[in-house]
Amino acid sequence: MQPIHSASAMTRAGGVSVRKMALTTMLAVLSFVLSTFVYFPAMAPFQHFCNLLGAVFLGPWYGLAAAALTGLLRMVLTGRTIQALVGAVFGAFLSALLYQKTRKLWLAYAGEVFGTGILSAIAVYPLMRLFYGLPPHSPFYYIPFYVPSAAVGGGMGCAVLLLLRHSGALNRMLNQLNR
Incomplete structure (x- = not known):
């Protein structure tokens, strides 16, 4: 077995970034x-706050994983409905x-607002009808x-990301994360 010679190699395991996983x-x-x-x-605005941070720092797949983990935690530990999971991942x-x-x-x-506000709202409607017996409403019921x-x-x-960008910290953080 060869020794690891760089910090970059230590933070990657088979193409997976340990920093991004953390x-x-x-x-x-x-x-x-x-x-x-x-x-x-x-409403769960902090879910969307974290989704936007994940979008910039993590990218689509890790961001999706963070949103799905949050939804699963909310469902399992606090008894929320399937809305907690479906409502988070599209945005x-x-x-x-x-x-x-x-x-x-x-x-x-815009992707967060459209993905959650429209796509997730429409996608969750049939699941709520199927699993929770939601009375027949419009498929657009959850959009408001x-x-x-x-x-x-x-x-x-x-707002947080713009402050980080303005201070120059955003680029430093992204460079550190993607090493």
Whole structure:
């Protein structure tokens, strides 16, 4: 067996970034804790706050993993419905994908709001009917709940990221993470 000669090699295991895995877990736990203790009826803005941070720092797949972990934690530990899982993943993935392709924060924000506010809201409706016996409503029933939550939380995430960018810390953090 050959010795590891660089810090870069030590942070990668078979193409998987240990730093990104650690950040994925930290964002999932932060999102879970904030969404559990700072809760508004039918809204979890801190989920979307963390989704936007994950979009920029982690990319689509790790961001999706962080959102899914948060949703699973919320379902298992706090008894939330399947909305906790489905409501998080579409926005996280779309936000990160748009940011990865363009490097524009406003598109990451738009991806979070559209992905969660529209796509997740429509996708969760049949699952709520199937698993929880939701009475027949419009498939657009959840949109008025999801859009404001994603807009507020995504806005908070954008504000933090803009502050980091303005100070020059964002690029340093991204360089450190992607070593």
